[in-house]
Amino acid sequence: MSSPTPDALLGPADVRELAAALGVRPTKQRGQNFVIDANTVRRIVRTAGVTADDNVVEVGPGLGSLTLALLEAAAHVTAVEIDDVLAAALPATIAARLPGRADRFALVHSDAMRVTELPGPAPTTLVANLPYNVAVPVLLHMLETFPSIERTLVMVQSEVADRLAATPGSKVYGVPSVKANWYADVKRAGAIGRNVFWPAPNVDSGLVALTRRAEPVKTTASRREVFAVVDAAFAQRRKTLRAALAGWAGSAAAAEAALVAAGVSPQARGESLTVEEFARVAEHGAAPAQHEEPGQQ
Numbered sequence: 001m002s003s004p005t006p007d008a009l010l011g012p013a014d015v016r017e018l019a020a021a022l023g024v025r026p027t028k029q030r031g032q033n034f035v036i037d038a039n040t041v042r043r044i045v046r047t048a049g050v051t052a053d054d055n056v057v058e059v060g061p062g063l064g065s066l067t068l069a070l071l072e073a074a075a076h077v078t079a080v081e082i083d084d085v086l087a088a089a090l091p092a093t094i095a096a097r098l099p100g101r102a103d104r105f106a107l108v109h110s111d112a113m114r115v116t117e118l119p120g121p122a123p124t125t126l127v128a129n130l131p132y133n134v135a136v137p138v139l140l141h142m143l144e145t146f147p148s149i150e151r152t153l154v155m156v157q158s159e160v161a162d163r164l165a166a167t168p169g170s171k172v173y174g175v176p177s178v179k180a181n182w183y184a185d186v187k188r189a190g191a192i193g194r195n196v197f198w199p200a201p202n203v204d205s206g207l208v209a210l211t212r213r214a215e216p217v218k219t220t221a222s223r224r225e226v227f228a229v230v231d232a233a234f235a236q237r238r239k240t241l242r243a244a245l246a247g248w249a250g251s252a253a254a255a256e257a258a259l260v261a262a263g264v265s266p267q268a269r270g271e272s273l274t275v276e277e278f279a280r281v282a283e284h285g286a287a288p289a290q291h292e293e294p295g296q297q
Contacts, residue, residue, distance in 0.1 A: 008072065008097045009038040010065045015198055018063050022089050034062050035129060037196035041069035047189050047207060048127045048153035050074050055121040057146070059112045059128040059138055062086055064093045066129060071101045074125075078106040078118050112138045115145065122148035132157040132203075136164070136176045143183040143210070144223070152210040153189060161188055161206030173271045174237075178230045181275045182217060184210035217275055221282035226275075229282045233270030241273075241281075242266035249285060258284040 010018070015036045019025070035041055044066060050056060050073045061067040061079040063086065070077045071094065081087040087109040095102045106119045113134070126142055126149045135156040143149060156164070159172075164180050165188045166173040180186045189209035194200045219226065232248035233241060241264065245255035256266040262280035264273065273281075 009041060009068050010036070010063065010097075011038055012036040012198065015063055015065065018089075018093065022085055024063070024085055033129075033131075033197040033199060033201050035065040035196055036198045038065075038069070040192065040196040041066045043190075044127065044153060044155065044207065045069045045073050047209070048125060049151060050125060050127065054125045055123050056125045056127055057118060057123040057142070057149070059126070059142065060130060061090060062129070064090050064097075066127065067094065067105075068097055070127060071098050071105060074104070076104045076106070076120055078108060078120060078123065080108045080110060080112045080115055080118075082109075082111045084109070113141050115142075118146070122146070124148060124150050126152040126154070128153075129155040132160060135160050136179075139164075139210075140179055140183075143180075143212075147212075150212045152184065152208075152212075154208050154210075155192055155205050156208060157201075158191065158204040158206040161208045164208045164210075168272055168274050170271070175230055175234045178273075178275050178278060179227060180210060182223065182226065184212050186210050217279050219276075219279035219283060221279055221285075225282040225285065226279045229278050229285060230270075233273070233278070237270065240267045240269060244270065245281070 015034050050070060052073070052075055054074045055076045056070050056074045058067055058070060058077060058079045061081050067077060067079050067090065079090060081090060087107060090107055091105070094105050108115060108118060123146050130138055135154065139154055143152070163172045163174060163176045165186050166177040187209055189207040192205040192207065194204060229245065229248060233244050236244045241259055242252050242256045246252040249255035249258055258281055259266045261284040262277065264277055264281055
């Protein structure tokens with residue numbers, strides 16, 4: 001096996017040259033901002049704790065900046081790319097720049113939200129530079145679909161990073177915070193400047209690290225049932241839970257009964273509850289018909 005060459009990673013000139021050759025112009029629609037700094041992608045791989053034992057899944061590899069750095073460190077990398085041109089070009093980029101690792105790479109040309117299985121070994125790690133508009137739903141979908149993922153590191157808009165890592169009582173604690181915490185322990189893992197991207201975004205980015213819970217949340221309620229309570233609680237943030245959960249429970253009185261049974265004050269608001277408390281409310285909750293509401297949005 002050949003070892004990685006020092007110039008295997010993409011620099012600013014490489015990224016622009018590759019994009020020009022492919023006729024690629026980053027689109028706002030897909031939130032495309034390509035990383036052009038080799039030190040940044042190495043830092044992401046290091047922060048993610050990727051080792052030679054890891055099978056990594058990467059969402060949205062783009063031109064391959066992060067993919068190459070992941071391949072230098074991991075046992076195997078599977079990249080999920082929705083863009084036709086980028087998906088077609090990525091295997092050739094890998095073969096040209098890291099020929100000794102090309103057999104450790106697999107490409108899935110698909111929308112990440114539709115992926116239900118991956119080729120090769122089960123993924124142990126998720127690493128991704130996620131566009132703002134789909135960051136939370138993609139993250140939750142991957143964590144739900146692939147329980148083998150033990151560690152995750154995502155780069156997202158700084159505001160989204162704050163929301164994902166927020167704890168109860170925080171002003172930005174909300175649906176993403178609770179749902180991410182259903183699967184994992186979540187924390188901020190650093191900031192990323194704008195100048196490492198092309199084109200440079202008009203917002204800052206942040207890293208979020210998620211470590212899969214060793215023990216799932218203890219509850220007799222299903223994930224969908226718990227997420228339905230979470231969605232209802234934050235749909236009207238300023239209302240007390242007695243009022244906010246009235247639609248979910250069938251009436252304000254039924255919501256109050258469920259809350260009291262769960263040991264939660266009916267006058268509390270959603271932003272004060274832990275995921276475990278939401279689960280307790282779900283256990284005492286709504287009629288079966290309302291339990292069918294999809295939990296992930």
